[in-house]
Amino acid sequence: MNIIVTGGAGFIGSALIRYLIQHTEHHVLNIDKLTYASNLSSLDSVKDDPRYRFIQADICDQRITELINEFRPNLIMNLAAESHVDRSIDSAAPFVQTNIIGTFNLLEASRHYYSALDDVQKQSFRFHHISTDEVYGDLHGTTDLFTEETAYHPSSPYAASKASSDHLVRAWYRTYGLSVVLTNCSNNYGSYQFPEKLIPLMILNAYEGKSLPIYGQGAQIRDWLHVDDHVEALYQVATQGKVGETYNIGGHNEIRNIDVVQQICAMMDELAPKAYAHAQLITYVTDRPGHDNRYAIDASKIAQDIGWTPKQTFATGLAKTVKWYLDNLDWCQGIAQGQYSRERLGQLETT
Numbered sequence: 418m419n420i421i422v423t424g425g426a427g428f429i430g431s432a433l434i435r436y437l438i439q440h441t442e443h444h445v446l447n448i449d450k451l452t453y454a455s456n457l458s459s460l461d462s463v464k465d466d467p468r469y470r471f472i473q474a475d476i477c478d479q480r481i482t483e484l485i486n487e488f489r490p491n492l493i494m495n496l497a498a499e500s501h502v503d504r505s506i507d508s509a510a511p512f513v514q515t516n517i518i519g520t521f522n523l524l525e526a527s528r529h530y531y532s533a534l535d536d537v538q539k540q541s542f543r544f545h546h547i548s549t550d551e552v553y554g555d556l557h558g559t560t561d562l563f564t565e566e567t568a569y570h571p572s573s574p575y576a577a578s579k580a581s582s583d584h585l586v587r588a589w590y591r592t593y594g595l596s597v598v599l600t601n602c603s604n605n606y607g608s609y610q611f612p613e614k615l616i617p618l619m620i621l622n623a624y625e626g627k628s629l630p631i632y633g634q635g636a637q638i639r640d641w642l643h644v645d646d647h648v649e650a651l652y653q654v655a656t657q658g659k660v661g662e663t664y665n666i667g668g669h670n671e672i673r674n675i676d677v678v679q680q681i682c683a684m685m686d687e688l689a690p691k692a693y694a695h696a697q698l699i700t701y702v703t704d705r706p707g708h709d710n711r712y713a714i715d716a717s718k719i720a721q722d723i724g725w726t727p728k729q730t731f732a733t734g735l736a737k738t739v740k741w742y743l744d745n746l747d748w749c750q751g752i753a754q755g756q757y758s759r760e761r762l763g764q765l766e767t768t
């Protein structure tokens with residue numbers, strides 16, 4: 418297959434491309450604008466493979482049509498997005514532009530390409546839109562779960578922009594018959610994640626003896642999934658999912674933010690000991706406006722229809738992740754010296 422991955426220089430996109438090149442025979446074209454959140458060095462292990470190609474381009478650009486027509490994909494996996502909730506609260510415009518207009522542009526280019534395919538080629542073509550559980554808003558009970566039928570109630574500009582893009586993808590299926598599948602996934606963590614997100618931020622701050630800022634009381638609950646499990650789920654949905662369907666992807670790992678940070682501190686005490694316990698660095702800061710209380714995914718549809726279940730528990734995945742960041746401080750250093758620095762962001766992030 419020829420597979421276009423948009424946003425392939427980001428956290429999940431790069432994990433997906435490493436998986437595709439290392440575990441399949443497919444050819445991959447990575448289309449990425451290279452925003453502050455990207456890092457091409459996450460693809461060092463595959464960059465010289467003849468089945469991998471990178472083009473710097475914006476999914477909002479008309480050039481996308483040309484790239485699709487030239488590469489002739491069987492599968493387009495759309496991961497390009499502005500993805501950081503706090504940034505969307507400070508400035509929503511890039512989120513509306515990339516997440517909504519960019520998806521619209523990709524859908525239009527894909528629709529025209531798809532309409533010119535013959536029936537056999539149409540059968541094997543998929544447009545896979547990668548989305549988030551944040552489109553559902555939040556849960557206030559302790560046992561209810563997001564299913565594929567849960568109504569959309571996005572809280573942040575980020576979540577609203579992703580919800581809009583999901584609606585566009587479903588409309589292009591219903592109205593134009595474009596062959597689509599959608600996935601909505603819970604919070605990811607793992608190696609190569611940009612250190613503005615909760616887990617890498619806490620590991621790196623703890624390593625450097627900096628404060629570990631927690632929003633509110635840290636009581637918000639997220640359902641954590643290791644990125645390697647996510648990319649396997651994405652590949653299985655893209656190749657085995659039913660056209661027009663949505664699949665929720667989750668890790669069955671519901672954990673309060675404060676407990677995530679406490680677990681990181683305990684691992685850091687062991688792996689990078691200091692004269693004091695790392696938990697002493699925890700500081701509580703004013704809660705994020707509109708902060709969702711709890712997310713939790715019912716992933717039974719993907720388990721039943723496709724046979725996917727996560728391999729990592731949170732304990733195994735987190736231990737691997739903490740170790741990876743401590744072993745790859747160079748990768749983090751590269752980012753800190755680039756356009757982005759953790760200091761510049763001020764207050765930070767939980768999802």
Ligand code: NAD
Nearest residue numbers: 424426427428429450451452454455475476497498500605
């Ligand atoms: P990320 O911010 O790490 O990476 C996004 C990538 O998209 C970057 O490489 C960036 O350069 C690229 N990009 C941004 N705007 C672009 C544009 N206009 N044109 C082309 N490329 C552009 O994000 P991520 O965490 O890897 O998330 C990938 C996708 O998965 C997003 O759609 C996100 O909504 C979704 N998702 C993420 C999570 C999570 O926990 N990280 C969970 C569920 C779903």
